[in-house]
Amino acid sequence: EALRVPEDAVAPGAAAVEGAPQERYARQCTALLGKIAELQELLTAMGPGANAGAVRLRLVELERRLAEAEALRERSARESGAHRARAAALEQELAFARGAREHGERQLRV
Numbered sequence: 001e002a003l004r005v006p007e008d009a010v011a012p013g014a015a016a017v018e019g020a021p022q023e024r025y026a027r028q029c030t031a032l033l034g035k036i037a038e039l040q041e042l043l044t045a046m047g048p049g050a051n052a053g054a055v056r057l058r059l060v061e062l063e064r065r066l067a068e069a070e071a072l073r074e075r076s077a078r079e080s081g082a083h084r085a086r087a088a089a090l091e092q093e094l095a096f097a098r099g100a101r102e103h104g105e106r107q108l109r110v
Contacts, residue, residue: 029072029086033093036065040100046107059104062097069094 039062046055069090076087 025072025076025086029090032065032069032072033090036062036069036093036097039065040097043100043104043107046104048107050107052108055104055107059101059108062101062104066094066097066101069097 039058043055043058043062046058073087073090073094076090
């Protein structure tokens with residue numbers, strides 16, 4: 001399932017202004033959530049006996065993306081109502097991503 005920023009999270013008329021901060025922010029969120037989803041899928045698909053180096057690389061990348069998402073979430077929580085909706089969406093996806101990270105870490109312990 002692809003992760004997306006909810007349409008109602010974009011302020012009305014924000015997309016009409018080319019390069020508006022809200023539009024850039026929405027693109028950032030969408031790209032970041034897509035990468036996190038991709039990493040989650042890769043980690044979830046790695047079963048017992050997976051290459052430990054590959055799992056570690058995916059975990060490092062996921063950690064970096066989670067840190068980016070946390071920073072976006074914190075920034076959006078301080079912004080307008082539209083940003084608050086995005087922050088809520090990011091928070092939900094971060095919870096899922098943390099689960100994938102834990103799965104990857106368990107794979108390393110096996």
